[in-house]
Amino acid sequence: MNAASQQVYKPRRNLELVLLLMALTVAIGAQMLVALALDEPITADYYVEGAVFAGLVLAFHVVLRLRAKYADPFILPIVVTLNGLGLAMIHRLDFTPAYSGVADRQLMWTGVSIVAAVALLWLLKDHRRLRQLTYISLAASVVLLFLPIVPGVGQELHGARIWVNLGPLSFQPSEIAKITLAVFFAGFLANNRDLILLAGRKFGPVTFPRLRDLAPMFIAWIIAIGVLVVQNDLGNALMFFGLFVAVIYVATSRFSWIAIGSVFMLIGAALAYRFVSHFRDRVEIWLNAFDQDIYERAFGGSHQVVQGLFGMAHGGLAGTGLGSGNPNMVSLANSDMIIAAFGEELGFIGLSAMLLLYLLLFSRYMRAGLGTRDTFGKLLAVGLAVVLVLQVFVVVGGITRVIPLTGLATPFLAAGGSALLANWLIVALVLLISHSARQPVIVGPMVNATGESSSGIESRLHSDGPGARESAVHRHGAHRQPDHHDRHDDDHTGIDHVPAEQGGTTR
Amino acid sequence: MSELAVTVLQFGLLLLLWILILSIIGAQGRDMTISKRSRARAAAPHAAPAPRSGPPAPAGSNHSGPTPRPRPRRLLVSEGPLAGTELPLGSASIMMGRAQECTLVLDDDYASGKHARLFPQGSRWFLEDLGSTNGTWLGEEQLTRASTVEPGDRIRIGKTVLELRT
Numbered sequence: 087m088n089a090a091s092q093q094v095y096k097p098r099r100n101l102e103l104v105l106l107l108m109a110l111t112v113a114i115g116a117q118m119l120v121a122l123a124l125d126e127p128i129t130a131d132y133y134v135e136g137a138v139f140a141g142l143v144l145a146f147h148v149v150l151r152l153r154a155k156y157a158d159p160f161i162l163p164i165v166v167t168l169n170g171l172g173l174a175m176i177h178r179l180d181f182t183p184a185y186s187g188v189a190d191r192q193l194m195w196t197g198v199s200i201v202a203a204v205a206l207l208w209l210l211k212d213h214r215r216l217r218q219l220t221y222i223s224l225a226a227s228v229v230l231l232f233l234p235i236v237p238g239v240g241q242e243l244h245g246a247r248i249w250v251n252l253g254p255l256s257f258q259p260s261e262i263a264k265i266t267l268a269v270f271f272a273g274f275l276a277n278n279r280d281l282i283l284l285a286g287r288k289f290g291p292v293t294f295p296r297l298r299d300l301a302p303m304f305i306a307w308i309i310a311i312g313v314l315v316v317q318n319d320l321g322n323a324l325m326f327f328g329l330f331v332a333v334i335y336v337a338t339s340r341f342s343w344i345a346i347g348s349v350f351m352l353i354g355a356a357l358a359y360r361f362v363s364h365f366r367d368r369v370e371i372w373l374n375a376f377d378q379d380i381y382e383r384a385f386g387g388s389h390q391v392v393q394g395l396f397g398m399a400h401g402g403l404a405g406t407g408l409g410s411g412n413p414n415m416v417s418l419a420n421s422d423m424i425i426a427a428f429g430e431e432l433g434f435i436g437l438s439a440m441l442l443l444y445l446l447l448f449s450r451y452m453r454a455g456l457g458t459r460d461t462f463g464k465l466l467a468v469g470l471a472v473v474l475v476l477q478v479f480v481v482v483g484g485i486t487r488v489i490p491l492t493g494l495a496t497p498f499l500a501a502g503g504s505a506l507l508a509n510w511l512i513v514a515l516v517l518l519i520s521h522s523a524r525q526p527v528i529v530g531p532m533v534n535a536t537g538e539s540s541s542g543i544e545s546r547l548h549s550d551g552p553g554a555r556e557s558a559v560h561r562h563g564a565h566r567q568p569d570h571h572d573r574h575d576d577d578h579t580g581i582d583h584v585p586a587e588q589g590g591t592t593r
Numbered sequence: 594m595s596e597l598a599v600t601v602l603q604f605g606l607l608l609l610l611w612i613l614i615l616s617i618i619g620a621q622g623r624d625m626t627i628s629k630r631s632r633a634r635a636a637a638p639h640a641a642p643a644p645r646s647g648p649p650a651p652a653g654s655n656h657s658g659p660t661p662r663p664r665p666r667r668l669l670v671s672e673g674p675l676a677g678t679e680l681p682l683g684s685a686s687i688m689m690g691r692a693q694e695c696t697l698v699l700d701d702d703y704a705s706g707k708h709a710r711l712f713p714q715g716s717r718w719f720l721e722d723l724g725s726t727n728g729t730w731l732g733e734e735q736l737t738r739a740s741t742v743e744p745g746d747r748i749r750i751g752k753t754v755l756e757l758r759t
Binding site: 101105108109111112115116119122123159160163164167214217276404405407408409410432433435436439440442443446449453459460461462526 | 598599600602603604605606607609610611612613614616617618620621624625681683693696697698
């Protein structure tokens, strides 16, 4: 938890603008390229859609200039590039019969998500306000996670019960639960970190925490397993549990949590393998993907994985070129398997560029966490970074047969409104955290910097302009410490001190 | 459109993608190398003997002459759990302590929640104790009232030692 800020940061919004223009060129250029490669006419729709996308993104940039001047300048361009490539690939798959009609919906969701992220940025102002919602967000997470199993509301698709029907739209509440759970874990650990750190028993080199400190860990495990068993959603279970282990490890810097977490995870996996047939199928597919029986099985076979692998092999180093491959041969090519589609059409060169973009995005999230000065912000940024990286790992690992394939949305790429919305909201939160990390401690006017008089402190205190007092109050306003501000005037006399909360006791 | 032109454009997309990545990495510069330098500086022995440390005369009585000097702009944690941390100073007060609301959150078991406050007056920074349990020390003396802090003076809070730098 060592934050070091070397210098006063520059806002660097102009750099962001330049990078954004490059990102928009990639995004809109990819759309046009799809039409050119498929010999489709470039209609006016392309220009309208491109202009809308660019307009929304530039509006986000302007809001950042107004509201979070010191926010990280790299996050938005990276996200725009990824989202634009995702739109282009979905648009490209739209021309194949199996996937038509998705691109417009995805574009609409992109617009909704960007507007929602801008609204969150505008209204929240300071991420520390979320800390007050620690337990509310736990309750919200539980509700969101268990909403799909409520009869009448929930809906089952592709063997996983993770959707909620809201009239014409279906929504995946577990995507939003990622954010609320990250807020809960960060808030809970920011409050109870010392307790978990100080108490414990030492066995050899590792210190194990007390059993009662393990209770929230156990609850998180129960939730993860519950999600897995009830919703048949292996990917999200893995992600929620990984999120908690990572955040608690960062909060306490104790390796024992990783060890305990791994043990819990192995137990969970063993139980799931024993009792959940869905999971057993996935493991079987993973281990024996090229087995003829499993490949030809009508439902739950390895056809999807193997076709994805063949597609990526077809792409090779430089890919077939956007619009020139056959990514539609893989089932779910525009959502769960979109990475395979990119692997085929952009090849290793393009796919590694995209993975590198994810790595850069992850490092920017972590940088925001390292830079900020409050524990809650650090843990929240780390939690959100872990959510991102675990999603990418689970999806890419599944498609490349490193781990069993599970259905998780690739952040910013895959077709799916809820995932896109959740990821853009995460972007807004991390931008706020990075703004508080990079802004100078005080933004108020310089008061009395030339030192107009040099008598005693008392006389100068009265010349302490109202600006300084105001800016100080303004800065601490978000933390609501009125008692402290009232005390300022007493303290200036330098005579008596109000004891701090620990009173006169000595340790 | 001819096939060749499409292929060229398809390669152009890949090229553009990589140019974007390289410019992001280039623009980041040394942003990711956090605290390596400041950690090295904190580990170095304190060569500066703080010539003006003297008795921490309260209420600015050791202010000599009206010459305005630049106010110190950085607060460096030189010892303790947060050693190496640097905080840029602006023009308003800084609260130090373990409470999350503090500007500098000290990760120090011997610090109180709101331990001490550093505030600017003219070209100086003043330090005052906020009724902490274990006290705030400026040089060798325990702080009893607000005192000026000069660059190089050792401010001790629990196990943490802080210094002002210009």
